[in-house]
Amino acid sequence: MSWAAGEFSQEEDRYSEVLRRQWGSPTLRGIYRDAYGADYPEEADPFGFVTRTDLARITELVAVEPGELLADLGCGRGGPGLVVARERGAVLRGVDVVEAAVTEARELARELGGEAEFAVGSFEQTGLADHSCAAVMSVDAFWMVWDKPGSLAELGRILRPGGRFVFTTWEPSYLDHRELLTEAGFEVLVHEHTPDWLHRQLAVYxxxxxxxxxxxxEMGQTAAATLIAEARETRSVLATTPRVLIAASTPA
Structure with a gap:
């Protein structure tokens, strides 16, 4: 993520090359492994700041039953969603804006097993049917979405009554996710800082x-330059921009 001149910058395009190239870098994986230690979710092979602890909490909060549909928006290579769906016995539908990520997710699904499909799409245009999802999850992707009210309207469309949206993101002082969710018709159930997020994120940087x-x-100059710029620019504002885990539900 990037905060330029103290402002929260939601730039999906800026990270497109990083998302395409991340899986070709064993060095990047090693950086996260070293920062997280035993809490690194190796089986999920993630890109981002998700931990085993985060995934266990998301698994608890999505509250889906076996056979129900769980969507993972901004799914990347698909690992976190596959892990959560497997634990709950859910059917997974992953959506990501990067076609290469979707291709990788399909391959990972074959390796990990479970009923899962992946498609190109976005928070604003998921391609999912009305009220088809028991829950939607998202890991470290919602911060990049420009049209948050539009995205929450889309989530309200695809979630069934009482369905849950569970996600991790960063929350600068001027952005109140609880207010956004409430205005969109959601009931906020959980809003909490993720454990030890600051120490680990600084270690990654x-x-x-x-x-x-x-x-x-390993990743090419463009992708590496984006990560390096993030590591340089973001450290100074992290103390006032916590990483949070939020769960909210649509009206029953």
Missing amino acids: RGILGHRRRLAD
Whole structure:
């Protein structure tokens, strides 16, 4: 993520090359492993700041029953959603704006098993049917969405009555997700800081800055430059921009 001049910047396009290239970098995976230790969710092979602890909490909060539909928006390579769906016995539908991510997610689904499909789409245009989802999850992707009210309207369309939206994101002082959700007709059930997020995120940024050349070799100059800029720009505002986990539900 990036906060330029103290402002929260939601730039999906800026990260497109990172999303395409992330899986080709063993160095980037190693940076996250070192920062998280035993809490690194190896089986999910994620890109981002999700931990085993986060995934366990998301699994609890989505509250889907076996055979029900769980959507994962901004799913990336699909690992976190596949892990949560497997634990709940749910059917997974993953959606991501990056076609290469969707291709990788389909391959990972074959490796991990479970009933899952992945498609190109966005928060604003999921391609899912009206009231088809028992729950929607999202890991570290909602911050990039420009049209948050429009996206929440789309979530209200695809969630069944009483369905839940469970997600992690960052919350700068001027952005109140609880207010946004309430205005969109959701009831906020949980709003909490994710455990040990600041220490780990700073450790990841130190690793990125310490392996700049290797990341550029593995990911290409454009993707590496985006990660390096994030590591440099974001540290100064993290103390006032917590990483949060939020759960909200549509009216029953």
